[in-house]
């Protein structure tokens with residue numbers, strides 16, 4: 001399977017997450033919302049980890065519903 005781009009786990013745009021492997025945990029960056037895919041942030045979407053905002057906080061900027069903790 002060729003590497004990405006993949007659907008962004010944050011803004012949910014198709015083919016915007018540039019990564020070598022599928023999210024979550026790919027460390028890829030979305031060219032649309034600039035979210036860096038982060039497995040810890042994905043599992044704890046209300047906490048701030050590698051990005052400057054929590055996943056759910058950043059999703060809110062793009063009108064997306066919050067994700068439950070994994």
Ligand SMILES: [Zn+2]
Nearest residue numbers: 008011030033
């Ligand atoms: Zn995105």
